[in-house]
Amino acid sequence: xxxxxxxxxxxxxxxxxxxxxVKAEASGYAGLLRGExxxxxxxxxxxxxxxxxxxxxxxxxxPLAAAELGGRDWYSWVYSLYFIGSxxxxxxxxxxxxxxxxxxxxxxxxxxxxxxxxNAFFAPDFGWIVFGRxxxxxADGLIVAIxxxxxxxxxxxxxxxxxxxxxxxxxxxxxxLGPLIGGLMTEAISWRSSFLAVTPFLITxxxxxxxxxxxTGEGRAASFAPVSVGLCVVTALIFALSSASGEPVWQAAxxxxxxxxxxxxxxxxxxxxxxxxxxxxxxxGSVLGRAFVMLFLMSAGHSAGSTYLALLVxxxxxxxxxxxxxxxxxxxxxxxxxAMFASRYEVLAWRHATMWVGPLFHLIGFVxxxxxxxxxxxxxxxxxxxLIGIGFGLAWANVNEAAMTAAEGADRDRASALLPTMSTAGxxxxxxxxxxxxxxxxxxxxxxxxxxxxxxxxLYGTAAFGALVSFLLGFGVKLKAN
Numbered sequence: 001x002x003x004x005x006x007x008x009x010x011x012x013x014x015x016x017x018x019x020x021x022v023k024a025e026a027s028g029y030a031g032l033l034r035g036e037x038x039x040x041x042x043x044x045x046x047x048x049x050x051x052x053x054x055x056x057x058x059x060x061x062x063p064l065a066a067a068e069l070g071g072r073d074w075y076s077w078v079y080s081l082y083f084i085g086s087x088x089x090x091x092x093x094x095x096x097x098x099x100x101x102x103x104x105x106x107x108x109x110x111x112x113x114x115x116x117x118x119n120a121f122f123a124p125d126f127g128w129i130v131f132g133r134x135x136x137x138x139a140d141g142l143i144v145a146i147x148x149x150x151x152x153x154x155x156x157x158x159x160x161x162x163x164x165x166x167x168x169x170x171x172x173x174x175x176x177l178g179p180l181i182g183g184l185m186t187e188a189i190s191w192r193s194s195f196l197a198v199t200p201f202l203i204t205x206x207x208x209x210x211x212x213x214x215x216t217g218e219g220r221a222a223s224f225a226p227v228s229v230g231l232c233v234v235t236a237l238i239f240a241l242s243s244a245s246g247e248p249v250w251q252a253a254x255x256x257x258x259x260x261x262x263x264x265x266x267x268x269x270x271x272x273x274x275x276x277x278x279x280x281x282x283x284x285g286s287v288l289g290r291a292f293v294m295l296f297l298m299s300a301g302h303s304a305g306s307t308y309l310a311l312l313v314x315x316x317x318x319x320x321x322x323x324x325x326x327x328x329x330x331x332x333x334x335x336x337x338x339a340m341f342a343s344r345y346e347v348l349a350w351r352h353a354t355m356w357v358g359p360l361f362h363l364i365g366f367v368x369x370x371x372x373x374x375x376x377x378x379x380x381x382x383x384x385x386x387l388i389g390i391g392f393g394l395a396w397a398n399v400n401e402a403a404m405t406a407a408e409g410a411d412r413d414r415a416s417a418l419l420p421t422m423s424t425a426g427x428x429x430x431x432x433x434x435x436x437x438x439x440x441x442x443x444x445x446x447x448x449x450x451x452x453x454x455x456x457x458x459l460y461g462t463a464a465f466g467a468l469v470s471f472l473l474g475f476g477v478k479l480k481a482n
Contacts, residue, residue, distance in 0.1 A: 043147070044147040046208060047143045047147035049201050054136065054140060054198045056175055057179065070126060074127070074130055078129060079431075082137035087236045088236075089142040090424060091141075094417040106146060109143045110209075112135055117196060120132035121193075121195045141420075143205070149416040149417035160401050161398065164401060166340075168335055176329050182194040182197050227271075231268065232265055242258060251440075252440075255433065276418075278414050278415045288415060290473045293473055294355075297470045299426025301462075301467050304463045305388075305430075313381060335390075338394060339393040342354060351479055358391040361387045362387070365384045372384060373460075402477045430463075441458055
């Protein structure tokens with residue numbers, strides 16, 4: 001006779017027969033891709049695909065838009081305000097989701113995103129594009145955070161690693177397609193059409209929002225934390241001002257203020273109103289806190305290293321746009337391939353090892369890039385990109401899962417929703433830091449003379465230092481056994 005003991009664990013559940021646990025879900029990717037799990041994966045993938053595609057789809061269009069509408073002085077704000085909006089949306093996502101419900105929150109976010117796109121498409125001057133990108137950033141932050149928050153409640157724990165591996169592939173492929181499709185639409189139609197290139201992702205997101213029955217974790221609804229959210233937005237704005245400034249002194253000063261504002265988020269969270277971050281996030285030695293910092297540092301290091309990579313490769317090696325594009329996307333492609341391979345191994349000892357080996361690959365990869373630019377040796381650039389991709393493929397999914405599962409009870413959904421926000425914050429800080437380094441080391445002048453070794457050494461040396469800190473933190477990040 002079959003005896004069911006306890007409550008189901010997740011949507012698939014665990015059934016106990018004679019003291020032995022039999023997993024109700026099918027093993028491997030077959031169990032992930034069929035039925036409700038498959039539809040839920042499509043929903044989450046469409047949100048994350050929209051996020052990755054939209055970041056890069058307008059790259060080819062923006063120079064033309066700025067020239068036609070006279071927006072060169074505001075050019076950087078198209079990206080800066082997008083990041084600020086994304087952080088604002090990401091930090092408010094859990095409370096909006098619990099206030100309106102998953103379907104209504106995603107529907108509202110999709111409408112806001114579409115409004116931002118139409119705002120840019122019909123822009124009579126460049127300010128409308130900037131405002132449209134701010135709206136899209138807010139909506140994008142909401143969508144991707146809500147999608148991440150659905151993972152722990154809608155997939156069995158044994159499938160979560162594979163979910164992150166799939167999303168790594170989705171990110172890589174859509175990030176590759178973004179500039180390609182956006183560029184083709186810009187050439188064939190107009191720069192305005194690139195703002196509509198993301199439409200298929202919005203339609204897919206809307207379709208699967210109503211084809212699924214998204215579940216959320218048990219516990220009380222997440223409370224809106226206006227003080228902490230406001231501090232996060234102010235911090236992002238300070239770093240954006242730093243990256244937009246051309247004066248080294250102002251850049252350095254704003255970076256310092258940005259770091260202080262970031263620390264104020266840590267110190268003041270929960271003291272003036274509800275907390276934004278899950279309990280224990282900033283407790284010394286906590287798995288959740290270490291995992292969050294790792295995600296932040298890994299993103300910041302990648303941003304600091306990649307912001308000027310295309311420019312450096314193009315100018316130092318005198319390569320055309322297509323070849324430069326292939327070199328830049330090498331990292332993302334390797335990331336997705338390694339992530340799919342690594343997700344097949346479920347032994348905890350292996351997965352824990354990847355969380356400290358991954359940043360070690362980053363460190364070596366960043367050092368290789370610094371040497372390659374200085375020596376003007378192209379094969380070493382490609383090798384460095386491959387190493388960085390391997391590092392992300394090994395560590396990223398496991399660090400995300402460790403952060404997600406370290407949060408207890410009702411805090412788990414909130415921790416999941418903050419995962420993309422921590423990454424976005426890291427990218428914003430890394431971009432600001434790279435701009436400061438480029439200005440301080442005279443990147444423009446060094447490119448004119450055919451040498452950018454000093455700038456590369458500082459850029460990739462800084463990224464390597466962040467990878468070293470991540471490597472050390474990785475020893476304290478542990479996954480929970482299923």
